[in-house]
Amino acid sequence: MTGGFSRPAWRLPIFAVFALLVLSALSGCSSLLWGSQQAPIVDATVMPVEPASAPVAASAPEPVETEASEPEQPKKPKKPVVKPHKVEPPPPVVTPAPPPPPPPPLIVLRTIERNEARALLDSEVQKPDGKVVGRAVDLIADALGKPREMVVNLQGFLGVGDRKVNFPWSAFRFTPAAKAAPITLNATAVPATAAKPAPVQLPLIDATVERSNGAKVGRVIDVLIDANAQPQAVVLDVNGMVSTERRTIAANWSALHFVTKDKELHPLLDLSDAQINATPPYASDKPIRAVSPAPPAAPASAPAPAPAAAAPAAAATSTAIAVSSARAAR
Structure with a gap:
């Protein structure tokens, strides 16, 4: 058309018009809320907005320049x-x-080999020429425990005329390891006589040994x-003394003591029941273990003084030396 008003050369998009209307409404509301504040003037010439389908890439933040600072000193x-x-x-130590010390032993045992000692009872007695004349049947000792005589059962003819004769102990020689007769009677030996009153003596075979009590x-x-x-030992039958079983033990000759009571000699041996039970039995085919009572325990020695006891004396000596030095300095 040629008449009328000319149309502008450019047109606003619809969404831009809508945005302007919203801004106008908001400006009116703000004027109502804040009084006479003037609404911001919006330039009507709005630049065309690119469609939302083409997002703008965010640019990298520009580096912020900082003032050059002095290098930090190492702490x-x-x-x-x-x-x-x-x-x-x-x-303290x-x-x-x-x-504790071990208990004292009950007994002391001494071993006697069979070739070192021989049983007296029933041992054959021969003359120097080797002829057997009898058997030993007893030993007679004095109050000191020294053998004085031996009783020999001299053989008769076919057992007829046997008689017991006492010979001095010095008339015999003993060979324990001999296979033949272990006892030899001197050819010049004569029977012991009772011409002089003999001291109190004791035939040992079948004698009862007692304790001191x-x-x-x-x-x-x-x-x-x-x-x-x-003599090295005596063989004792302790049957019925400390047990019902028949037992024999060997006791050292040195453990025997002889005392005189009522003009009779009595052998003493201080062996308790426990010591007798601890003694091994005597056997004719085994080594002899002769028993003696254990000696009494030695009294305990006094303990040594503690080392701390010397400290007061050392301190007193040091004090005396210090006082002397102080006086000398004055």
């Missing part, structure tokens, strides 16, 4: 605070108590003699 390491360590006194220990059934004609 000096702090010295560790060392607290003084409190020295605790060492714990506890000395362990010494172990009068209790019975056993009965002598044999005596063991060595090659020097010295």
Whole structure:
């Protein structure tokens, strides 16, 4: 058309018009809320907005320049605070108590080999030419325990005329290891006579051995003699004394003591029931274990003084030296 008003050369998009209307409404509301504040003037020339389908890439943030600062000084390491360590006194040394001493032994045993001693009872007695003349049947000892005589049962013809004769102990020679007769009677030996009153003596075979309190220990059934004609032990039958079983034990000759009571000699041996039970039995085919009572235990020695007892004396000496030095300095 040629007449009328000319149309503008550009048109606003619909969504731009809508945006302007919304801004106008908001400006009116703000004027109502804040009074006479003037609404912002919006330029009507609005730049065309690109469609939302083409998002704009976010640009990288520009680096912020900072003022050049001085380089930081390295921090000096702090010295560790060392607290003084409190020295605790060492714990007291506890000395362990010494172990208790072992119990004292009940008995003392001595071993006698079979070739060192021979039983006296029923041993054959021969003359120097080897002819057997009888058998030994007893030993007679004095109050000191020294053998004085031997009783020999001299053989007669076919057992007729046998008689017991006492010979001096010095008239015999003993050979315990001999296979033949172990006892030899001197050819010049003569029977012992009772012309002089003899001291109190004791035939040992079948003698009862007692303790010091009068209790019975056993009965002598044999005596063991060595090659020097010295008694080494006696064999005791303790049947019925401490047990019901039949037992024989060997006791050292040195353990015997002889005392005189009512003009009679009595052998004593201080062996308790426990000591007798602890003694091995005597056997003719085994080594001889002769028993003796154990000696009494030695008294315990006094304990040594403790080392701490010397400390006061040392302190007193140090004090005296210090006082002397102070006086000398004055």
